[in-house]
Amino acid sequence: MDPDLVLLLNGIVSGLLLGGLYAAAAAGLSVSFGMLDVVNIAHPAFMVLGAILVALLWGATGIDPLILSILLTPAFWALGAALYVAYHHFFERRGDEAIQGLAFFFGIMFIIEVGLVLTVGPDQHFADASYANTTWRMGEVDLPLRMLVPALVALSAIAGLSVFLRRTFIGRAIAAVAQDREALRLLAINPTRIKRLAFGISIAFAALAGGALVVVQPVDAWSGHVFIGRVFAIVIMGGLSSLGGCVLAALAFGVVENVTATFYGPSWSPAVAFGCLLLVLAIRPQGLFGRAA
Numbered sequence: 001m002d003p004d005l006v007l008l009l010n011g012i013v014s015g016l017l018l019g020g021l022y023a024a025a026a027a028g029l030s031v032s033f034g035m036l037d038v039v040n041i042a043h044p045a046f047m048v049l050g051a052i053l054v055a056l057l058w059g060a061t062g063i064d065p066l067i068l069s070i071l072l073t074p075a076f077w078a079l080g081a082a083l084y085v086a087y088h089h090f091f092e093r094r095g096d097e098a099i100q101g102l103a104f105f106f107g108i109m110f111i112i113e114v115g116l117v118l119t120v121g122p123d124q125h126f127a128d129a130s131y132a133n134t135t136w137r138m139g140e141v142d143l144p145l146r147m148l149v150p151a152l153v154a155l156s157a158i159a160g161l162s163v164f165l166r167r168t169f170i171g172r173a174i175a176a177v178a179q180d181r182e183a184l185r186l187l188a189i190n191p192t193r194i195k196r197l198a199f200g201i202s203i204a205f206a207a208l209a210g211g212a213l214v215v216v217q218p219v220d221a222w223s224g225h226v227f228i229g230r231v232f233a234i235v236i237m238g239g240l241s242s243l244g245g246c247v248l249a250a251l252a253f254g255v256v257e258n259v260t261a262t263f264y265g266p267s268w269s270p271a272v273a274f275g276c277l278l279l280v281l282a283i284r285p286q287g288l289f290g291r292a293a
Helices: 003-035 043-061 065-089 100-118 145-166 167-177 179-185 191-216 224-239 243-265 269-281
Strands: 135-138 140-143
Touching: 003 140, 003 145, 003 167, 003 191, 003 243, 043 065, 043 100, 043 191, 043 224, 065 100, 065 145, 065 191, 100 167, 135 145, 135 243, 140 145, 145 167, 145 191, 145 243, 167 191, 224 243, 224 269, 243 269
Parallel strands: none
Antiparallel strands: 135 140
């Protein structure tokens, strides 16, 4: 087989696996930003917090990092619910959720990052899962389990969240809360409680994404900065509240970045990926799967 074709195929496959990590990172933000209209710029910092906690617990127990991230989700849900209570009390109920709310989450991000540096130091953390050094080969294509397993776990969790949002009463209430609060009140549903529940789910997904991240690459307190632009771009390109669009946009983003890095160098990959975002928004301002206003 032509070497360039082999390189392209491996670049696409690796990009899809990278897109699985991006999907895990962006799914929680799709809930908070797309469905709840809460611009949680600190979401990648919560993902890094989850990643470092998973790495520390893995070092102490030896339990698989992805299992540890699942075990951490209840604590992160509670943290997210408490955080939304504060956000709603000080900003949202007074109509100050735009600039002031954004500053609030920026401050939360700074507190998480500095807190991690002060408690665990600036060093990188990594969880060496038992399958991390195993690679499956399908002809000329390599499938490193270090990326494949986290991607499959993340996509399975997103599929479960999608079923929950579509098939359950609470899930449909979450999908509707940002569109018409008064309609929910007429059904005797408290929109604030629904948003608190949904924001907790959003932060719980950050823990899952952190477990996937720490298996794929080393993480330090500042690693969230790499993901801020990417996860927001993916959510916007996918259509804000569309989980399916978020996943497809994440996979496309990963492929474009990885193929560009393979053939033209890593310095070009973010520019090309964000250029694709601008192209999509020029053609479909509502995103790939967003609804036109």
